[in-house]
Amino acid sequence: MRDAHTEAEWRTVINRCYYGAFRTMRGYARTVGFVVDRNRSVHRHLIQFLHASDDATLNQCADLLFNLRTLREISDYDEPGGITKTDAQGAIEDAADIIEEKLVEIEAKKKIR
Amino acid sequence: MNTPEPLTEQNVLHNQMINADKSDLATLRDIVWKLRKLDRKLGNDFSTRMSLQIGLMAIGEREEADSLTESLLGLCPKQNPIDIAMFAGSLAGLLRLDEAHLVIRRLFESSGRRVMPYLIGAATHCAALEGDADWMAELAEMTSDESNSSASEILEVLNVAELVDHFAPHQNIVNQIMRSHQCGSKIARCLREKGDEALSVIRYVPSSRAKRTELQTEIRLALSAYYKSVGLDPSICLSHFSTAILPHPVAITEQDGVAA
Numbered sequence: 001m002r003d004a005h006t007e008a009e010w011r012t013v014i015n016r017c018y019y020g021a022f023r024t025m026r027g028y029a030r031t032v033g034f035v036v037d038r039n040r041s042v043h044r045h046l047i048q049f050l051h052a053s054d055d056a057t058l059n060q061c062a063d064l065l066f067n068l069r070t071l072r073e074i075s076d077y078d079e080p081g082g083i084t085k086t087d088a089q090g091a092i093e094d095a096a097d098i099i100e101e102k103l104v105e106i107e108a109k110k111k112i113r
Numbered sequence: 114m115n116t117p118e119p120l121t122e123q124n125v126l127h128n129q130m131i132n133a134d135k136s137d138l139a140t141l142r143d144i145v146w147k148l149r150k151l152d153r154k155l156g157n158d159f160s161t162r163m164s165l166q167i168g169l170m171a172i173g174e175r176e177e178a179d180s181l182t183e184s185l186l187g188l189c190p191k192q193n194p195i196d197i198a199m200f201a202g203s204l205a206g207l208l209r210l211d212e213a214h215l216v217i218r219r220l221f222e223s224s225g226r227r228v229m230p231y232l233i234g235a236a237t238h239c240a241a242l243e244g245d246a247d248w249m250a251e252l253a254e255m256t257s258d259e260s261n262s263s264a265s266e267i268l269e270v271l272n273v274a275e276l277v278d279h280f281a282p283h284q285n286i287v288n289q290i291m292r293s294h295q296c297g298s299k300i301a302r303c304l305r306e307k308g309d310e311a312l313s314v315i316r317y318v319p320s321s322r323a324k325r326t327e328l329q330t331e332i333r334l335a336l337s338a339y340y341k342s343v344g345l346d347p348s349i350c351l352s353h354f355s356t357a358i359l360p361h362p363v364a365i366t367e368q369d370g371v372a373a
Contacts, residue, residue, distance in 0.1 A: 041309030048352035051333075062351070063329045063358075070313040070357040073304050084136040084362045093322060 010088035011075040017088075017095035018072035024099050025050065025061055028106070043069060055109070061102050064094045122151055127164040130171065135362035141172050159188040163200045170206060173319030173361045175296040179207050186212060194224055198231035205239040206297040208288055213239045237263045238300045241314055244284030246277050266303045270310040274353035279343070284314075286335050287356050294318050294328060296361055312354045319361035329358045 004013055026034070026046055034049045036042050047069070050062035071091050075083050120128075130144045145168040152161050162185055169178035185200060192200075197220050204213035217236045224232070233256060240248040252264035271277045299315035318325050336355075337347035 041311075044304070044309050044311050044352045047311075048348045051351050052346075052348035059333060060326070060330065063326075063333060063355075066313065066352075066355050067329075067357045067359060069304060069311075070302055070315060071359070073302050073313070074299075084134070086136040086360050086362045090360045 004085075004088060007080060007083050010083050010085055013088040014068075014071050014075040014083065014091040017091040018068040021065060021068055021095040021098045022046065024103065025065060028103060055106065057102050057105050057109070061098050064098050064102075068094050121160075123148075123155075123158070123161045123164055126151065127160075127167075130164065130168055133171075135171065138172060138363040141168065141363065144168055145172055145174075157184070157188055159185065159192045159200075160196050162188070163196055163203070166203050167199065170203060170297050171363070173296055173363050175207070175294075175319060178203070178296070179209070182207070182209055182212065186216075189216060190219075194220055194229060195231050198229065198235045201232075201235040202238060205235065205242055206295070208242065208292055208295050210239060210243050210288070214243065214245075234263075234300070237267070238298070240264070241267060241300060242284060242288065242298060244281035246271065246280045249280075263300055267312060270303050270312040271354070273310050274312075274350070276350060276354050279340070279345075279350070280354075282339060283336060283354065286339055287314075287316075287332055290328060290331050290335065291316055291318075294320065294324075311352060313357050314355075315357045315359055317359055317361045319363070322360070325358045325360065329356070332356055332358075 004010055022043065026036075026042065029046060029049055030036075034046065037045060047062050047065055050058045050065065053059060068091055071083075071087055075087070126144055126148050130141065130148075133140050133144065135141075145165065148161065148165040148168050152158070152165050155161050162181055166178050166181045166185065169175075169181070182204065189197060189200065197216060201213045201216045201220070204210070204216065213235070217232065217239060220232055221236075233252060236248070237252050239245075240252060246268070249264050249268055253262055253268050256262035256264055268277070271280055276283070295316045296319045297317040299317075302313045302315065304311040304313060318328060320328075333351065336351060340347040340350045
């Protein structure tokens with residue numbers, strides 16, 4: 001991020017953050033019963049699956065993934081000027097939170113059970 | 114041949130602000146400082162005060178921006194329609210939705226329903242935050258000849274998700290929670306993948322990450338309770354239509370929770 005100085009670079013950062021977080025969560029979700037329905041949007045479906053969980057940490061992951069998906073949509077489709085450095089920084093924090101914090105927390109809870 | 118009038122100081126500062134990097138706090142603060150000085154010098158100049166309000170929102174000074182609303186509403190009649198439409202956008206961003214609605218409706222009446230892009234944008238923004246499906250339908254009708262009408266897209270998503278009837282209560286719940294926290298918002302985004310649409314309303318919050326997480330959790334729990342109370346599955350509803358709580362464009366520090 002330190003080397004990202006242009007909007008094009010911030011957009012790339014956001015795209016990578018979303019897909020990194022999405023793939024990580026999809027991988028985890030598959031281990032606990034998430035089935036990919038090829039006729040539906042796996043992106044929205046994954047968020048629905050995480051929202052439906054009784055685990056508050058997974059519900060928070062749904063919120064973070066929704067934020068990231070929204071930012072990714074703007075960064076991929078909006079006209080120039082719509083993305084700021086703060087958006088990219090926020091995307092990094094959200095993705096890192098999912099991958100490095102929340103998932104570790106979920107795994108730790110599983111071990112305790 | 115008419116010589117165009119030179120740009121006023123307010124025009125110059127407003128253009129600088131619009132073109133500035135939205136996360137460049139130092140530049141934005143400098144522009145706001147100049148606008149503040151100009152506002153004092155000119156007294157009750159609507160355009161300058163409106164630019165100052167937009168500038169204050171741009172640097173995350175929500176309360177001060179909001180404090181200018183009453184005087185701007187007093188000065189509002191007989192102003193340039195584009196300025197009024199921009200003001201309506203700020204009002205919506207500050208969640209002063211009743212006032213924004215009124216200002217936009219009056220402007221539609223006075224401009225004889227001449228469709229101005231600024232006004233349509235402000236109206237769609239306001240209707241999305243209010244959750245006003247009837248107004249959104251009116252706007253969709255007015256923009257029916259446009260290939261990418263935001264109002265039509267929003268309605269389409271709500272229809273697909275069968276959430277039209279829950280648009281207003283949903284947004285009302287979110288607005289109650291966000292009332293004193295939101296500083297700017299972005300028109301709803303439609304997320305389209307394989308025909309499985311979702312709608313996202315973006316709200317910017319000039320607070321720490323911890324505070325934003327707290328607000329988003331509060332919103333999720335309140336909406337889940339609402340959808341359960343009307344016999345719907347919250348996980349389906351929230352995956353189709355939700356709020357993205359994003360950091361305000363100016364940098365936020367985790368430590369003090371204010372613009373750094």
